[in-house]
Structures are given as C-alpha cells and as structure tokens.
Amino acid sequence: MSVTPNPKQTINLGDIARALGVSVATVSNALSGKGRVSASLVPRIRDMAEAMGYVPSQAARALRTGKSGVLGLVLPDIASPLFPQIAQAIERAASASGYGILIADSRGDVGVQTEAINRLIERGVDGLIIVPRRGTRIASMDIPFAVIDSPSTPGNTVSADHWQGGALIGTHLALLGHRNILLIGNNPASNVQNDRIGGMRSTLSGCATVDVLWIEQHEAKHGAGALLGLAERFESGTTAFAAVSDLHALRAMTELHRANIRVPEQATITGFDDLFWASAITPAMTSVRMDMPRIADIAIASLVCAIDGKSGDEVGENTRVPMSLITRQTSGPGPVSNTHHHKRGTGTC
Amino acid sequence: MSVTPNPKQTINLGDIARALGVSVATVSNALSGKGRVSASLVPRIRDMAEAMGYVPSQAARALRTGKSGVLGLVLPDIASPLFPQIAQAIERAASASGYGILIADSRGDVGVQTEAINRLIERGVDGLIIVPRRGTRIASMDIPFAVIDSPSTPGNTVSADHWQGGALIGTHLALLGHRNILLIGNNPASNVQNDRIGGMRSTLSGCATVDVLWIEQHEAKHGAGALLGLAERFESGTTAFAAVSDLHALRAMTELHRANIRVPEQATITGFDDLFWASAITPAMTSVRMDMPRIADIAIASLVCAIDGKSGDEVGENTRVPMSLITRQTSGPGPVSNTHHHKRGTGTC
DNA sequence: CTGAAAGCGCTTACAG
DNA sequence: CTGAAAGCGCTTACAG
Structure with a gap:
C-alpha cells in the first residue's frame, strides 16, 4: 500500500489563514464583509479562497449561528x-x-x-x-x-383570492351571454372550491340560471368515472359548464365531445388554475390563474x-392575491349569442 | 424590564446528562444505541430525552460526522x-x-x-x-x-426503458389491427422521444405503414399552435395516432374531435407517461407508465x-427499468378492426 | 460500563 | 486593523 499523504478533501478557513499567514478570524471577516479588515487584505484573501476552491461549511455555520438557511x-x-x-x-x-x-x-x-x-x-x-x-x-x-x-x-x-377568481369567470360567462350555467365542483367540503363557486355565483345571480354539480356526490350515487349527465344538461338548455378546476373541465369537455356536442361552438367550458396542459387543448380553454x-x-x-x-x-x-383571467375561448351560447354579445361592456348583466 | 431568566429554547445532550447525573457521552451512546451502556440506564435516558422534548441538532451532528443526511x-x-x-x-x-x-x-x-x-x-x-x-x-x-x-x-x-415502452405501444396497436399509424413526437433531438419512437417502430415495421410527425418542425413551418393536420391524415387512412407524451396525445385528441372524428371509435390515440389527468378524459387514454x-x-x-x-x-x-402498459382504450380501426381483432395473440403481426 | 476530552469549522465578542 | 479564544452540540476514540 502506498503511503500517499491523503490530502484533506475540503479546505477550510484555517487553510486559507495559514496560506496567507493571517488568522482565521480575519479570513472569516474578509469573506463575510463583517468586521474591519484592511482594504489590501480583503482581495488577497478572497482570491486565495477562490483559488483554493474554498466552500464554507454550512454545518459549522449553522451550528454557530443557529440558522440553517x-x-x-x-x-x-x-x-x-x-x-x-x-x-x-x-x-x-x-x-x-x-x-x-x-x-x-x-x-x-x-x-x-x-x-x-x-x-x-x-x-x-x-x-x-x-x-x-x-x-x-x-x-x-x-x-x-x-x-x-x-x-x-x-x-x-397568504392565498389566491379564489372568490374573486370565481367572479372573473362569472362575469366572463355573463358577458358572453350565457343564461343557463352549470358549475362543476368536486367536493363541497373544500374551502377553495366553495370560494370559487361562491365567486361565480355572486356575479351570476339574478342574470342566469345557475346549478351546481358536485362530482363526489354524483359518483357516490352513480359510481366512480360515471358520466356526469352533461349531454342531458345541454339538451335542457345549459350552454356553459364552469368547473372549479381544469381537471374537471377536461372531463366535461371530453364528455360533451362524446355526445357530439361541439366546444366551444355549442357549449362553453371554463376551468381554473391554467394547468400545464390547458394550452394543449384545441381550442385552448379559458381559465383563471393564481399569481x-x-x-x-x-x-x-x-x-x-x-x-x-x-x-x-x-x-x-x-x-389575498388576486387571480387573473386567461381568456382563450370566447364563444357565446350558440345562435342566441350574437344578440347577447352586444351586451358586452355593460358590466352587470 | 423584567429579569425573567430566559430559559434556553432548545435542550441538548448536556441538559439530559445533567438532569440524570450522567455524562453526555453516555447519553449520546444510549440514544444512538452505539457503545456500551448499562441496560438499566438506556430506558431512563430515553424517557428523559422524550420528556424534555429533546431534538438532536443536525447541524452539530453534520459538523462532527461530515454527513448532512x-x-x-x-x-x-x-x-x-x-x-x-x-x-x-x-x-x-x-x-x-x-x-x-x-x-x-x-x-x-x-x-x-x-x-x-x-x-x-x-x-x-x-x-x-x-x-x-x-x-x-x-x-x-x-x-x-x-x-x-x-x-x-x-x-x-437509472432510467425507464423507453424503447421497451414504445414496443409495448407498438404491439398494442398492431394487435388492435392498426395498419396505418402516425407517431407524434415533439423534438427529434430528445433521446427519450427517440427511444420511444424507435421502440414503437421496431414492433410495427413490416406490419404497418408508419410515419412520424415532429411537432416542433411542424410548428416552425406553420406557426406555434397550428393544427397538426391530423384530420387530413385520418382521411388518407391513418387509424392510430401514437404520441410520445400524453400531452401531445391530448392535443391530437382534441384536434380530431374538432374535425368530428370520434375517438376511439374511428381513431385510436395513445400517449406516454400516464399523466395525472389522463384518467379524467372520457374515455380514458391508453398510455405507458414509468415505474x-x-x-x-x-x-x-x-x-x-x-x-x-x-x-x-x-x-x-x-x-433500465421496464415500463408498463395502461390499457384503457381498445378499439381497433373502425369496421376493419373486427377482422384484425382475430389476429390477437399471434405476437408479431 | 462510564466519563473526560478532543475536535468538526465557523462566528463573534474581546483584547491588543 | 488583527488575533487568540471561546463555544455552538455532537460523536468518537481513549482511559479508567
């Protein structure tokens, strides 16, 4: 076995101090910028540290300062x-x-x-x-x-203002002329979902017929993965489906597609959160985004x-941090929409 | 200002040692299970540590052992x-x-x-x-x-065996009777995508017409977000669209929907990675999953x-860790499929 | 089986 | 401006 002097892998303040003939305290001060160190010494110490590939020990620092970073x-x-x-x-x-x-x-x-x-x-x-x-x-x-x-x-x-985000969607749908809207949530016990639903309702009440479908409750009755009956809703006049998440919006969209209902020409779908894949959909979906x-x-x-x-x-x-509307799909509710389109800009319906 | 003796917030080995009248070394040994400590002392030390709410200092341990955990x-x-x-x-x-x-x-x-x-x-x-x-x-x-x-x-x-994953998809499509398949990738410079494409090709070559569409190249020509021309592909006989990612599969699926082509009845779409939302699609998509x-x-x-x-x-x-097929969509290529379905189990086409 | 002591690498009063 | 020294809390040989 060769007796190659195993050089210490990591170099520390002491190594730098020794190399320069100064104390570790001075090296520490120079490197941290605290304490007084002569102007001429600072760059020499910095360069030496750099040259020697000095990496400060977080463990030692944490032990000493009580902060881990x-x-x-x-x-x-x-x-x-x-x-x-x-x-x-x-x-x-x-x-x-x-x-x-x-x-x-x-x-x-x-x-x-x-x-x-x-x-x-x-x-x-x-x-x-x-x-x-x-x-x-x-x-x-x-x-x-x-x-x-x-x-x-x-x-x-801190949190996104989910209620305000819901209001953005509600206003968007009202301005597009929708008067019969289904809100789609998953779980009524979720504060986030309730805020979103509440926000949507708040701007829609009085100007549209609004109903809420809770998926978990629906599935409890009809089994997991069951159809949500959206085609039937469409037949009875619903023109917009506003989900509390892009995930449920996607489910709604594919369910409508399977019933040969065209989105967004015949029915509008909106989501929440602007998830990564939301823009991969053709046409992309309107959503609301947290900042x-x-x-x-x-x-x-x-x-x-x-x-x-x-x-x-x-x-x-x-x-509360406001959410912002990502408008990507602006069709109104079919033939009727043209009329309503002109109402845009009235603010309330 | 009151002179309330500010009690030290965190308690350490020394505190436990003092409380029990033993040395810190013994406490350390008892708690770590290393070194010899009398059987009677161990539980007393453990209980005291517990009672005092002792939390070992990772910083000190890291400094001493050189390992941060x-x-x-x-x-x-x-x-x-x-x-x-x-x-x-x-x-x-x-x-x-x-x-x-x-x-x-x-x-x-x-x-x-x-x-x-x-x-x-x-x-x-x-x-x-x-x-x-x-x-x-x-x-x-x-x-x-x-x-x-x-x-x-x-x-x-370590990595997933993307080639083998591609082979799973290829075999799946071949067994379903598809004979005209479009593979959809994004970037030919990606090793992962090339492996997946290669794997699909390997099991399909000789039994199906296979073409590859690279989205980035397509968009460079036709602009970002442009239609991929899948409807035209369908018209000229393509019955299956196999994307290297669920993301592109989703894009393909919605594009076909917009052209009123029914999935999976008229065209089959497969993806990769079984992303979170893949099961939210109706009907859910066949994909391949990394372990x-x-x-x-x-x-x-x-x-x-x-x-x-x-x-x-x-x-x-x-x-190389094998991938596994998540079969969710098993329709073959329309009317012809019934014939080909009988070929199932032949392994190669 | 138990304890005194060294030392991990750093920062921070405190002298000089 | 600079350095010697203490100490953060732990683990680990080493004596006893």
Whole structure:
C-alpha cells in the first residue's frame, strides 16, 4: 500500500489563514464583509479562497449561528396538479432570498403531515411553508411558519383570492351571454372550491340560471368515472359548464365531445388554475390563474422577516392575491349569442 | 424590564446528562444505541430525552460526522409534467432511507443547472440526484451523484426503458389491427422521444405503414399552435395516432374531435407517461407508465451505497427499468378492426 | 460500563 | 486593523 499523504478533501478557513499567514478570524471577516479588515487584505484573501476552491461549511455555520438557511415546504401531494406550480414558485423565491428548500409530501394524510413537519424541524429548518391538507388547522409551533391556503380558512398567511377568481369567470360567462350555467365542483367540503363557486355565483345571480354539480356526490350515487349527465344538461338548455378546476373541465369537455356536442361552438367550458396542459387543448380553454410568484414572494418574505426578527410565531396577516383571467375561448351560447354579445361592456348583466 | 431568566429554547445532550447525573457521552451512546451502556440506564435516558422534548441538532451532528443526511434533487423544470412524479417518488424513497431532499430547479438552463448543483454542494448535501436538461452531460464531481435519464444517454445511472415502452405501444396497436399509424413526437433531438419512437417502430415495421410527425418542425413551418393536420391524415387512412407524451396525445385528441372524428371509435390515440389527468378524459387514454417508485429506489439505493462506502464518484450502472402498459382504450380501426381483432395473440403481426 | 476530552469549522465578542 | 479564544452540540476514540 502506498503511503500517499491523503490530502484533506475540503479546505477550510484555517487553510486559507495559514496560506496567507493571517488568522482565521480575519479570513472569516474578509469573506463575510463583517468586521474591519484592511482594504489590501480583503482581495488577497478572497482570491486565495477562490483559488483554493474554498466552500464554507454550512454545518459549522449553522451550528454557530443557529440558522440553517433552509426552509421546509410541506405539500399534500407533490404529484397532483397545482402543487408543482407552488413548489416551483416557492423554490425560486426562496433561492432569491438565499434559502434552500427541503420538501416533504404529506400524502394527503394528517398524521404524515404532522410527522413531516417534525422531521423538517429536526433537520433544522429555519421556517416552514405549509400547504395544509384540506381541513387541517396547523397548530402553533416553535419556529416561524407560513400557511398557503384559501382565504376562508382561518389562520392562513397568504392565498389566491379564489372568490374573486370565481367572479372573473362569472362575469366572463355573463358577458358572453350565457343564461343557463352549470358549475362543476368536486367536493363541497373544500374551502377553495366553495370560494370559487361562491365567486361565480355572486356575479351570476339574478342574470342566469345557475346549478351546481358536485362530482363526489354524483359518483357516490352513480359510481366512480360515471358520466356526469352533461349531454342531458345541454339538451335542457345549459350552454356553459364552469368547473372549479381544469381537471374537471377536461372531463366535461371530453364528455360533451362524446355526445357530439361541439366546444366551444355549442357549449362553453371554463376551468381554473391554467394547468400545464390547458394550452394543449384545441381550442385552448379559458381559465383563471393564481399569481404563484407573488404568493410565493409574500410567503417567503414574511417568513424571512419572522426569522430575522422575532421567532417562534405564526407569521403574516391573511394576504389575498388576486387571480387573473386567461381568456382563450370566447364563444357565446350558440345562435342566441350574437344578440347577447352586444351586451358586452355593460358590466352587470 | 423584567429579569425573567430566559430559559434556553432548545435542550441538548448536556441538559439530559445533567438532569440524570450522567455524562453526555453516555447519553449520546444510549440514544444512538452505539457503545456500551448499562441496560438499566438506556430506558431512563430515553424517557428523559422524550420528556424534555429533546431534538438532536443536525447541524452539530453534520459538523462532527461530515454527513448532512440530505440529498439534492436537480430537475429541469419542476412544474412540467412527469417531474412532479419523479420528485414525489424520490422524496419517498429518500425519506424511507432517512434522507431529506433539497430541491433545485434548473429552469431548463445549463448554466442555472451548474449553479444549482454548486449551491446544493455548498449546502452540504451528501449526494445528488440529477435529471439533466436535454443534452447535458454531467461532469464528474466531488460527491456521489446519480443521473436519471434515457438509457441512450451515456453516463446515466437509472432510467425507464423507453424503447421497451414504445414496443409495448407498438404491439398494442398492431394487435388492435392498426395498419396505418402516425407517431407524434415533439423534438427529434430528445433521446427519450427517440427511444420511444424507435421502440414503437421496431414492433410495427413490416406490419404497418408508419410515419412520424415532429411537432416542433411542424410548428416552425406553420406557426406555434397550428393544427397538426391530423384530420387530413385520418382521411388518407391513418387509424392510430401514437404520441410520445400524453400531452401531445391530448392535443391530437382534441384536434380530431374538432374535425368530428370520434375517438376511439374511428381513431385510436395513445400517449406516454400516464399523466395525472389522463384518467379524467372520457374515455380514458391508453398510455405507458414509468415505474417511478422503482427508479427512485434504485437511484437512492446506489447513492446511499456510494455515500456509505467509497465516495466522490459517479454511481450505478445504467439500470433500465421496464415500463408498463395502461390499457384503457381498445378499439381497433373502425369496421376493419373486427377482422384484425382475430389476429390477437399471434405476437408479431 | 462510564466519563473526560478532543475536535468538526465557523462566528463573534474581546483584547491588543 | 488583527488575533487568540471561546463555544455552538455532537460523536468518537481513549482511559479508567
């Protein structure tokens, strides 16, 4: 066996200090920009660090300062629609603030969610961003945390204004001249869905006949994957189908297609969230989009603020970020639509 | 100002040791299960730790052991299809092995990808899982890493067998009796797409007329979002449209619908990846699915192995994980299909 | 079986 | 402006 002196792999402040004949404190100060260091020394130290390929030890820094520079992100289900958008926006915002993101998937289970939060805390995150599983109330904890949820949920920090988003869709449909509309939701226990439905209703009431179909209830009766009876609805006069998610809008659209009802010529379909594939549909679907970058920025900003200032408390003050309409499909309800089209711009119907 | 003795928030090994009148070494040994500790002491120490709400400091442990217990995951684009599936599977596999996952989004940019890798290393990850941006060759680094990519890409660690997946689709279509098939890809520079196309071709050649449509090339000529001319293809005899992704399959399906061509009665459409919304389509689409849990397990296992054993090298040996067919749509090519249906089971056409 | 001690790499008062 | 020293909380040989 050769006795090649195994050179230490990672070099540290001491190595730089030794190479330059100064103290580690000076090197640390020069590199961090804190404390007084003679102007002539700073560049020499910086260059040497660079040349030696110095990589600061986060572990040591974290141990010393008590801050890890890492935030935890808890999601109910990374793989289901919308959450990837959230994760991406959060990662960017955190990255821009110098933080890393540790992810945890609660798999839609409250127990797993609690466990995930604990594991994240054990890993030393400085704060937590939590997108709670439906109906979960996050108990207070020892570290700062931000909750992204519906505005109707008590205790949230920031969220899209789902009600206002619903209102955008409602107005859109009213202006197109629709007077018989079916709203399609999945689960009436969801705050987000209720807000969206409520928003749509609010701008439609009085000017259109509105009915709501809850898919889970429908499937409980007719079996999973059963037809939603949309063709029948169409026959009895419904001209617009407004779903609380692009996912359900897609289901509605294909169901109408199967009944040979043309979209958007004969019936209009709208969704929510502008999911990735929404633009792959021909013609693309009108949807409403959350401003994820802004939501993420607000969540991260309030978290960073809490970390740097006081700590151990829930942060934020229920900020509502407006949603925006992505208009892609503007047909009205068939032959009648032309008449109604002229009503555009009246605001209310 | 009151002089309330600010009690230390986090309690450590020393606190437990003091409370029990033993040394920190003994507490450490008892809690970790290493070293010899009298049987009577172990439960007392454990209970005390529990009672005091002890949470070990990862930072200190990491500093001492040189291992952070965190792995970095680099993705080209968290929000686009398929990557959320990967992220979820990786998070689960890592979590099961006691590792946390720090995410980074390379935004499809090679520069950002390199920077992201460096940042992850600076944060002290023990290893890296990289899903490289198309065409990127990952240079060797100082820490263990696993690459998830197409088998055709040199230097990958584990991947789905896209060619074999393509063969599954090809066989499926051949058995359904299709004799005139259009394969739909997006970009011929993608190894994954080429593998899938190649696999489909391999089982179809000699028994069907096969053509390939590359969407990017088509759009370069006719503009983004242009119709793909599928109705014309149908008119000239094409009965099956096999896309390299559910996303393009969706586009194809809606385009056919707009031309009043019924799916699947008149034309069959297949996709790849069994994306989240694939089952929301009526009728649901036949697709082919990667075994993400297995891919993730293999990636994590080889990484953990490299971390515990030798280190600083690329790991793994190009494992190909088979894909599986999700059959949801079994119609053949119209009136002719009945004849061909009887050929089922012949294996080759 | 148990404990005293060293040391991981850093930052931060505190002297000089 | 610069350096010596303490200490963050843990683990790991090494004595006893």
